[in-house]
Amino acid sequence: MKNFEFASPQTEAEAVGLLQDHGGRTAVLAGGTDLVGLLQADLVAPERVVDVRQIQSMSGVRREADGLWVGALTTLDDVLASPLLKPYLSLVQVADAHHAIQIQSSGTLGGDLCHLPNCWYYRNGYGLLAMKDGESLVETGDNRYHAILGNSGPAKFVNASRFAPALIAWGAKVRIIGPAPEQVEVVPLEYFYISPKSANQGNTILKPGQLISHIWLPAIEPTHVSATYEVLQMEGLDWPLATASVTLDVEGGIVRAARVVLGHVAPTPWVSQEAASLLRNQMVTEDLANAVGAAAVSKATPLSNNEYKVQIAKTAVKRAVLKAVGQLEGGL
Amino acid sequence: MSDELSQLPQAERCTNLLCKGLYLNVGQPPGKRVTGDGNFWCGKTQTIIGPDRNFVGDGECRHTGRSCYEGNT
Amino acid sequence: MAEERKFGWGPRKDNVLIGKSIQRIDGFEKVSGKAQYTADINTPGTLYAKLLTCTHAHAKLKKLDVEPAKKIPGVRAVYIFPAGDLKAEGAGEIFWDGTLIAAVAADRPEIAEDGVKAIIAEYEVLDHIVDEEDLKAAEAKGATKAVGKNAKGKVEDALKTAKHVHKGYYGVHTISHMCLEPHGTHCEWKADEVLDIHASTQNVSGLAGQFAGPLGIDAAKVLVTANFEGGGFGSKFAADEWGIAAAKMAKETGKPVKLMLDRATELKAAGTRPSGYIDVTLGADETGKIVAWDSHHWGSGGISGGSIPVGGIPYVFDFENRSRTATQLNCNVGPTRAWRAPPHPQLCILTHCAIDDLAMKMGKDSYDVFLTNLEQTAGTAAHLPETYKAEMEIAAKLIGWKEKWHPHGKDAGKGAVKRGLGMALHTWGGGAGGCACNVKIHADGSVESFVGSQDIGTGTRTVIAITLAETFGLPLTAIKVNLGSNQYPASAASGGSITVGGVSGAHRRAAQTALWKIFDLVAAKYKVDAGTLAAKEGSIVSGDKKVCTWKQASMLLGPMGLETKGEGPAEDGLTSSRVGGVQMADVSVDSETGIVRINKYVAVQDCGLIIDELTAKSQIYGAVIMGIAYALSEERVMDKKTGRYINADLQNYKLPRIGDIGEIVVNIYQPDSEYSRGVIGLGEPPVISPGAAISNAVANALGVRVPVVPLTPQRVLAALSKSKGGAA
Amino acid sequence: MRDRETQERYGPDVSRRSFLKGSGVAVAATAIATAAEEALAQDKKAASAASSSKAQDVELTINGEVHKLKLEPRVTLLDAIRNDCHLTGCKEVCTTKNCGACTVMIDGKAVYACTRLAIAEQGKKITTVEALSAGGKVDPVIPCFIKHDATQCGYCTPGFVVATRAFLNEHPKATLEEIQKGLGGNLCRCGTYDGVAKCALELAKGGA
CATH class of the missing domain: 3.30.365.10 (Aldehyde oxidase/xanthine dehydrogenase, molybdopterin binding domain)
Structure with a gap:
């Protein structure tokens, strides 16, 4: 770990100010579950670490007229305990699937959304694009855990956030503050992620000095159902091979609106319009769910060694759809 | 080290050649001695590469011509 | 005259402790966090060492400049491993990712890390081969070696006449030992050039010589301690080059040095279990009896061998007509070590x-x-x-x-x-590993044993205590077990499932020897037939009659008590x-x-x-x-x-x-x-x-x-x- | 700002439903932004008060005792506890939030000490495994681990003990399934899980 300054602001404004310095070569520390490991591996080497956990306004879940404002510091434990978040089943399921109380106590939603890729080339110091001598290491190397969608560009890692698919399926937005003192923007979460085209790009739209302060969720209606299906090789702490989250609006057994989002299959969370459009105005059956799964991966372009992930992603979508309407049976 | 070398007349193992079996034999009669599991290391370098930067092994370390070879004489 | 005095276990039905479910006697230390492992030793002034490793699978080291590290305040020593020593004969060739190049010892771990980062190392990257499964590719690169072939019976004929024939391909990839306590040592030089080592080892009695040789000192001046050890699984028998590095840096700085491998280096350099792949054809007759086996297996144990030998295939079974061939792949991967049941x-x-x-x-x-x-x-x-x-x-x-x-x-x-x-x-x-132990019965009746063995998680202390307590008819709490030091009688390394057999046999012998002496003294004093005596529930008894307490019997030993030796293994039925x-x-x-x-x-x-x-x-x-x-x-x-x-x-x-x-x-x-x-x-x-x-x-x-x-x-x-x- | 590929994928919003439309976001965002602006005005001065990267005074409250240390900001809580406070019950194994050997409690919650910076944990109530058998009082988790032989080499065990205590505090009546989920953050290489599960289950049944 390289040395850095440390600061612990009390307010959002103070945090933004602290993050601007050093040309923005600063890092936001929340639960530490990703950042401290990155620091130890020298993958992130900021000149200042800003611990935002003292900022009251970034904690807690509040109901407003338009929906919920969820502080970025909301931990997985908070997600599990919050009566306001309880109806957002697909979110709660993700928090519950983190089978480690240490992560549940520390990990925050904001941190999860900004979790850097678990790509082993990235984690071994080859950068997000894993380029060496102008060549992609992923393309010809061991890409068993890499992208099967959206991988035609230089980025072939998969987005590591476990909550993003569910949040995007709910149409969540993120409130971003900084880098200028008063600057605030609210962006649909699906536009938050980018697939970097060059080595100096990150995997989100966050500019140096910016951070997520809140996540916005629309108000839930009785007709809304949702589910997340994560395919985890291990029961214990592990990260998914593929994830699917669906949010449906079901009236009289007919799906009126649908969003289907896949995770861990592309450099960004993957919104599948193909899958969603198949669901609309239909009654969910096993056959339909199958077709939805197939549609979600119909444009998959697996790499040399990850064809199997297409099957897994397809299954995840199918099962998430069935799970949302309470029809899922079986599966490990 | 090449196969040809291991065909050469062989001496006793170099006294610096170690393997797990040697540490299981405390107090064992010769007939009951475990010979090891094929994983050798050099007692001088404490790695699988000898002082002469060649690999160590049951065959490799019987070769008296090796610069680092030490017999029990 | 009662039965002849022969070493042996008592009748099963009489056992009070042996064979029962007994909580391990060092459980509290381990569970409460009080147990001190090598990684936990922090004697005053201890320096922390960190490693520079090569991340190329095959390369030539061209330049190594450690001077920048030495200039960092708080850095006390820089050690160059043989692979980093460009002056040596045949120097500079690196054969696997994770090869140790240099170590830096500093006042604090983070400073040692700064030191490692300051070192300048330049490599010429060479061709590598790391695919252990692809036999053809390895052959094409000349990276294979035949390691054996033998046959018996008439395999071809038997396969022709077999009612059922199956041809298959199977394999198992390489794994790492992944000891949770990494390999490492804490080395401290004491007065009179004595080297005091805490080591995470399965081989307490066998390490002194391994340190002494490379350091050029007498083995008698090396103290080795391992009271607790955080997992070895067959990989912790050597002093290892990082152990030597710690000792040398401790010498150079005059301060204790602790060098534990980081997680990645632990996985890469401190032991793996070799891979194995097989093409096999086997045939059975109409009853299902297998009559023929024909196989070729291969795999890699690293760059210089250590792969699965030709013997042992087929496993457990052997068939009348059987042919087997083995090939070793020399790959640019870290070396293998014995892995649990190799x-x-x-x-x-x-x-x-x-x-x-x-x-x-x-x-x-x-x-x-x-x-x-x-x-x-x-x-x-x-x-x-x-x-x-x-x-x-x-x-x-x-x-x-x-x-x-x-x-x-x-x-x-x-x-x-x-x-x-x-x-x-x-x-x-x-079976039983070699073991020597001393059992001491103090005049106050307390019992102590000394053995240069170690507990790698298997319950060595508990096994010894049960053996002694059962033999002497005492409660477990009456026994003090001392192990984990090379200052105690030498015992075999803990490998090959031989520790429990080794220590229980030797301690039973030592204890029975002591008990017979006590019986003789009791017999003389209390005028009973020594042959009728037994030790039970804290007393010496003759049949149903209590003769004296254990304490009274112990006093007969005089103020110096009694010390007996136990050795093994022996052909006396205690172990097999x-x-x-x-x-x-x-x-x-x-x-x-x-x-x-x-x-x-x-x-x-x-x-x-x-x-x-x-x-x-x-x-x-x-x-x-x-x-x-x-x-x-x-x-x-x-x-x-x-x-x-x-x-x-x-x-x-x-x-x-x-x-x-x-x-x-x-x-x-x-x-x-x-x-x-x-x-x-x-x-x-x-x-x-x-x-x-x-x-x-x-x-x-x-x-x-x-x-x-x-x-x-x-x-x-x-x-x-x-x-x-x-x-x- | 929007990534072209993302936009292309997204396509038109065809739904009539609010979870797709996100109406009213702007209002709330403004409300919060206003609060932020007010805070900004008050705290402009504090923003420049970042500490230095040099070793500095750090006070950790561990097991009720205050440890006054001089540490650089980069020192992890785990290193501080083990190397500077000499409490070696928690172990360093993975440093990548995976194994749980370094588990301590912070304000009662199980936390990987390797994921925290010491300087950031000042003023918190840190509890290490040592506290579970201090002052002659032994936490019931400890004898129960021993009883079920939930330890072999023992290196992962203290972390497992702390995790079990923290877990049971929140789930005093836990089922086996809950135990398997809750304690999935700890790794053991010797394979003591069966004993750990039996121990946690027994304590949960006894209402520990």
């Missing part, structure tokens, strides 16, 4: 998966095929067929084999999830060797995701006389869990492109956790005939079968063989896809 787990997978597939081909119940061939296990030990038969019956009952078994791939479940059963057998020598073992797995496989989960796992294990059933069972639970790990998830992933061990971390090196193991049922097969065999070690045998048993269960569930272990979702789905005619 190399039986691989042999078991390579053999018993093939036998199971033959059963599938014959349309027979795997159980029946194993049973039919049991007579062909007698070559290893005459008693094995009978033991296996009994154990198979027990295991089948425990797992519900007869009720649950179905033909491979048929009636395995309606939805995506298929369920299946699989089994495998194993054998291991074990060679066990069997049968395991069965009940798994579920999600055919749509490739995920395999263990429902139930049954391990039936014989191992002679059990000293402590609680810790013995723990060994079996632990071995099965380690087996589930290499069967389902753990593997070293060598990236062909960079030549690096790309998953050398606990995130991507996947190990099972508390929810991943299903229900494990442990049954120790211990009829009186086993008790009378004496003590046999247990650490290794139960780790052998899981790979094959679980693979066979998956094959039974799917009707398709997933040929290579671990059975990851990727491999399961690939096998399913291939069976449907899709791409592999």
